[in-house]
Amino acid sequence: MQSSCAEIRSDIRDRVLEITIHRPERKNALTMAMYTAMAELLDAAAKDPEVRVVILTGTEDAFTSGNDLADFLGGSASGEESPVFQFMRALYDFPKPVIAAVSGYAVGIGTTLLLHCDLSIAEDDAVFQLPFVNLGLCPEYASSYLLPRIMGQAKAAELLLLGEKFDAQTAAEVNICNEVVFSGEALERARKLAAALALKAPEAVRLTKKLLRRGTQELGLEIIREEAGHFQQRLQSEEFREAATAFMEKRPADFSRFD
Numbered sequence: 001m002q003s004s005c006a007e008i009r010s011d012i013r014d015r016v017l018e019i020t021i022h023r024p025e026r027k028n029a030l031t032m033a034m035y036t037a038m039a040e041l042l043d044a045a046a047k048d049p050e051v052r053v054v055i056l057t058g059t060e061d062a063f064t065s066g067n068d069l070a071d072f073l074g075g076s077a078s079g080e081e082s083p084v085f086q087f088m089r090a091l092y093d094f095p096k097p098v099i100a101a102v103s104g105y106a107v108g109i110g111t112t113l114l115l116h117c118d119l120s121i122a123e124d125d126a127v128f129q130l131p132f133v134n135l136g137l138c139p140e141y142a143s144s145y146l147l148p149r150i151m152g153q154a155k156a157a158e159l160l161l162l163g164e165k166f167d168a169q170t171a172a173e174v175n176i177c178n179e180v181v182f183s184g185e186a187l188e189r190a191r192k193l194a195a196a197l198a199l200k201a202p203e204a205v206r207l208t209k210k211l212l213r214r215g216t217q218e219l220g221l222e223i224i225r226e227e228a229g230h231f232q233q234r235l236q237s238e239e240f241r242e243a244a245t246a247f248m249e250k251r252p253a254d255f256s257r258f259d
């Protein structure tokens, strides 16, 4: 199973597919080509009996810093035909267990994609953030629905409106991840869990995953689509342009001129 992009690496061993986001010089920010490669790998793995479990991981100091902001400023789409949506859909519909191993930064979709993994392991120095409002954007990947559901309205409002960074302990307390391990140990722990899952009865595992999600599956997709429509519009907004330009220019964003 070959990745179509050098910055997304794949490796199958003992029925476990490891997908590694590897663009450390940009803190693993995701370009359209990287989303496409991950979507292709997941679609292929869904059908491949040689894959029973997927591990999604990054590099030492970043899981992913989210969407590449230069890509977004350059006009890359996030609508339904876009690579971002194709990736979200591939992970959302993926029938086998997915385990995330998080080291370093998990920003934006780096946090929201964890809501669609079955198990997430975070290192104790991992840093999470939902900076959508700070960027003039809005929540994506059903996070506006799933976050209040897993952590309550007040905490979800805090994380989404203030958009501040939070640590692995907090991520575990609010049910974004399952377990916190020492720095450098997330992948090893994920591999242990994946090996255990890969030995279990595969149909029973897939059915259990499906049943666990049946209550929210259809509504979740509807919400992903609704959010993606808003997100796409926000990417055209002056508020986003100011925020992304400010990030590139390494200065704070100034929203004082907006109504």
Ligand code: COA
Pocket: 025, 026, 027, 029, 030, 065, 066, 067, 068, 069, 070, 105, 107, 108, 109, 131, 132, 135
């Ligand atoms: N898109 C584009 N480039 C990014 C990026 C992103 N999401 N995240 C990091 N980079 C780039 C930086 O611009 C920097 O480039 P430079 O070396 O040319 O200056 C390089 O990657 C290293 O990042 P830097 O910001 O210097 O690392 P840091 O350790 O100080 O901070 C983050 C790490 C993740 C906190 C910070 O990079 C950040 O906030 N990134 C943006 C996250 C974001 O808003 N994502 C979009 C969500 S929709």
